[in-house]
Amino acid sequence: MIPYGRQDITEADLAAVRDVLTSDFITQGPAIAGFEEALAGYCGVRHGVAMNSATSALHVAYMALGLGQGDLLWTSPNTFVATSNAALYCGAEVDFVDIDPDTYNMCLDSLEAKLEAAEKAGRLPKVVTPVHFAGQSCDMARLGALRDRYGFAVVEDASHAVGGSYGGAPVGNCAHSDITIFSFHPVKIITTAEGGMAMTNDDELAAKMAMLRTHGITRDPARMRGEGDGPWYYQQTMLGYNYRITDMQAALGRSQLTRLDSYIDARHARRAVYDRELADLPLKLPYQAEYQHSGLHLYPVLVTDAAPVDRATAFARLREMGIGVNVLYIPVYLQPWYQDLGFRPGHCPNAEDYYRRMITIPMYATLGADDQQTVIDRLRDVFGG
Template sequence: MIHYGKHNVNEDDVAAVCDVLRNENLTQDHKGIEFEAALCQYTGARYCITVNSATSALHIACLALGIGENDTVWTSPNSFVASANCALYSGARVDFVDIHPISRNIDINALNTKLAEAKRSDQLPKAIIVVHFAGNSCEMKELQQLLQPLDIALIEDASHALGGTYLDKPVGNCEFSNFCVFSFHPVKSMTTGEGGALMVNCPDLAKNARLYAKHGITRTVSDYDYFTGQPWEYEQQVLGFNYRLSDIQSALGISQLNRLDSFIAKRRALVARYNQLLADLPLKLPVDNPQTESAWHLYVVELRNHEQRAVYDYMLSKGVQLNVHYIPIHLQPHYRRLGFSPGDFPVAEKYYKMALTLPLYPDLTESQQDFVVATLKEALD
């Protein structure tokens, strides 16, 4: 079976994890600090809080911004449910902004129109979570210019985009946003098994986010000085959560980060081949944004004249696993119960009905890719 995504783990990764297992504390030790520093160095952000998932990172970003009851958060319907769920976890309401038909990211024109309507009715959101779909950054500078005068916070869900760039700078530097979130799920740019990170430049926001990630607890004696203080003392300042990332996972992350650029280079080379091999098929291919270099987490094509399920089933029968990213969040049963309906965000809904994600990961060989393309041609005949 050729899967749509797959992690890459080598002997250096295994050795890094085994070193922690044999010689170090398994959690809350220096590997976590080292991993956070490495992510800051890679992205250019001032602070990093590593956590057990990107979902957790999104949640503590909302909490650090003070999002709660009577607040509203807007996001893209074309994403995994976590991009919206994090606001619900915080007690806020959720709404969506439709996507652009080419970039599949949030449509700035649609956002501008919706903001004008919300301003007239005094119902502006407290934050907007934009999603860098498939690894391609949203237009962050334009978004900041639009939102900053309205005092609306901006969170980047860059779960797909670690290793990508925007305006020649690494995604995650937070130049145009309050927070940026990464995912280290096994099919992402790099992995810690499960895990995530929250990048931020503001020291107060970083302090608040870290507090929420660690039970809401601060220690009176932070350096555990057994001679001058009482090491058992601690204070719970807020109702926080146990979202910590273990040192085992951090060690894997450090090792993987050393190879991140090579992972992204391999993805980009495979994308270039896909673009060439699929050019004559009845498909809508993904389009590059001149402002960005995508991390290419996903390679999604859109069918023109074929039924999605039929193509998916045929490919699977031949040993090629495709996927669909994503069922629009507002069509999920839970969100339907919140009042959303088919037709609310028509661009995302139309895209979903035609989208198929092809296999893409660093270890995908050219011969495997050729087989994927040949099988897809058969499915479309």
């Protein structure tokens, strides 16, 4: 089976992890800070706060922004459930903004109209979380202008987009947002096995997130209440969680980071082949907005009405042929848990139409030419051409 995504682990990665395993620290040691500083430097942002998953990073980001009971968060329905679940963990309510039919990201025309209506109703969101789907950044300058006008905070869910850029600057620099979240799951662009990181230019948000990932504990005298008892002393000043990443994971991530640009280049080389070789099939190929350079986590194709088979049939046949296609994502609000919250089909028509048609085909940096040609040949077998 040729998978839709795959990690790349090299001897350098193994050596980095071995070095940690034979050191004095395998968790809560210097490798974590090293990874945070390296990725923050790459992105051109002041702080990186590494955690054990992007879900944890989203939760902590929302908490640091004060999201809680009675507050509202808006996000895209075309995402993994974690993006909105993390807001529910905070006691907030969530709603969804339909997607753009070309980029599959949050439609900013729809967002602007929804904000105008919400302002009149006196129910504006506290946080808006755009999702950089498949690695393609939302139009963050326009979103940032809406943030300034309506007063909400912005958390970029860039789980798909590390290594991508917007307006010539790296995704994660937080020029138009408060916090950006990356994921390092094995099918993502770089991996720490499981892991995530929150990026921010705000010193106070960074300090809060660092405490929240470690039980709400601080050893900084400036953040304690009263005098400490000695150099061993710490205080818990908020209710936090154990969301820590290990030094082993951080060492792997820092090693992977040295190849990030080459991974992005390799993905774009494979995209160019797909764009050329699949152009005559009854599929809608991914659109790329000029204002950004995608991380290309995914290569989603949409089955058009001209296709000889529907998506379900195509999916089954491709799997039978050894092509590990996937479908990402089911609109979040169609999940039973969200249906119980009152959401119903029809809430975001573009997202639902996208879901009915989409298949994501193999895309990863080490996808070989022979395997990619096999993917193309099998797509031709299914769709003609």
